[in-house]
Amino acid sequence: xxxxxxxxxxVICKSGTSVKIECRSLDFQATTMFxxxxxxxxxxxxxxxxxxxxxxxxxxxxxKDKFLINHASLTLSTLTVTSAHxxxxxxYICSVQGGADTQxxxxxxxxxxx
Amino acid sequence: GEDVEQSLFLSVxxxxxxxxxxxxxxxxxxxxYWYKQEPGAGLQxxxxxxxxxxxxxxxxxxxxxxxxxxxxxxxxxxxxTGDSAIYFCALPLNxxxxxxxxxxxxxxxxx
Numbered sequence: 001x002x003x004x005x006x007x008x009x010x011v012i013c014k015s016g017t018s019v020k021i022e023c024r025s026l027d028f029q030a031t032t033m034f035x036x037x038x039x040x041x042x043x044x045x046x047x048x049x050x051x052x053x054x055x056x057x058x059x060x061x062x063x064k065d066k067f068l069i070n071h072a073s074l075t076l077s078t079l080t081v082t083s084a085h086x087x088x089x090x091x092y093i094c095s096v097q098g099g100a101d102t103q104x105x106x107x108x109x110x111x112x113x114x
Numbered sequence: 115g116e117d118v119e120q121s122l123f124l125s126v127x128x129x130x131x132x133x134x135x136x137x138x139x140x141x142x143x144x145x146x147y148w149y150k151q152e153p154g155a156g157l158q159x160x161x162x163x164x165x166x167x168x169x170x171x172x173x174x175x176x177x178x179x180x181x182x183x184x185x186x187x188x189x190x191x192x193x194x195t196g197d198s199a200i201y202f203c204a205l206p207l208n209x210x211x212x213x214x215x216x217x218x219x220x221x222x223x224x225x
Contacts, residue, residue, distance in 0.1 A: 101143065
């Protein structure tokens with residue numbers, strides 16, 4: 001399967017600042033990537049579908065102006081949490097769509113907003 | 115949308131078998147997956163089963179699929195302390211564009 005990396009793996013920031021999280025597909029050209037968030041002791045919830053060269057598709061209830069997604073190349077998608085607040089603290093996981101019904105997941109980024 | 119349910123907790127003694135169950139409402143997924151998540155880590159693909167199969171065995175792991183009852187299970191034989199983790203079942207939509215994850219089962223292996 002594809003190898004997917006995320007950077008940073010852990011970030012702490014002050015409330016009101018913006019944080020960028022990178023998701024890279026190291027050995028697979030990814031037309032479609034996905035962003036999930038996971039609160040402690042909960043399941044993964046899809047935030048948005050990121051398509052290379054076009055605007056992301058956001059799930060209901062996810063603020064597109066707060067969670068900016070850029071998928072400018074076939075190997076990189078970025079998620080920027082703008083004006084972060086403590087309630088945005090979560091584990092953010094990206095994935096790359098492989099073949100039909102297949103996704104390869106990154107290791108996740110833990111965001112803590114003070 | 116899809117509702118995917120799992121029991122939240124399971125405790126077993128080391129050496130025993132663990133059975134983690136998953137029920138779902140939409141049976142259109144071509145593949146059904148099991149992922150493992152250790153504390154503070156990402157998802158590790160454990161195994162998967164094609165929807166036209168009833169059973170798949172992969173070393174210590176056995177996946178059973180009952181499409182009629184919309185029930186998926188993961189059996190771990192000879193459970194070890196390193197198996198302690200959260201286990202998620204995941205079902206993609208036919209389009210492959212969205213995975214529905216189960217609520218996750220936290221497996222604790224008692225030495």
